[in-house]
Amino acid sequence: MSGNERVRLAQELHDGIAQDLVGLGYSIDALVGASDTPHEIRARLRALRFATTDLVQKVRSEIFALRDGSQPLAPQFEASRPFELQRIFAELLRNITEHSGATCLTMSITDNGVGGVRLKSGHHGIVGISERVRSLDGELDIKSTKEGTQISITVPLGKP
8 A cells, every 4th residue: 555545544443433423522511420321331432441441442543553654645646626625624613613722713715716605595504504504503604806805714612
């Protein structure tokens, strides 16, 4: 397996199954901590939590083994930009919500395209974004000129 393939697989393991297992662990923790969870169920959940932690450690070991001695992605490797950007932003957001203790998040994306972002009949992208931001009690700000577009989203993250 080439260095590029090893790095790519390590990235996919980290951003995929490793994150899913960590999320599962948090869900189990919430159930164990719930006041209405019966004691006999808590014992089973704790055993499941330990098993999940072991799986996370095994996946992390595999990630480290794949990355050990591997080289960074070569410039000629052409990944799908939208897919890679989604993964990057998902990881950044996960790190912020899990580790920063922040109570508010502002994301801003700026391009140097032709601008012209506006509501268009039969197109629902901006409407859907606006609806999602509102559902998070957030604010959406769009500035679009012929020199490009800047979209900023601010959302509360809750109490740390």
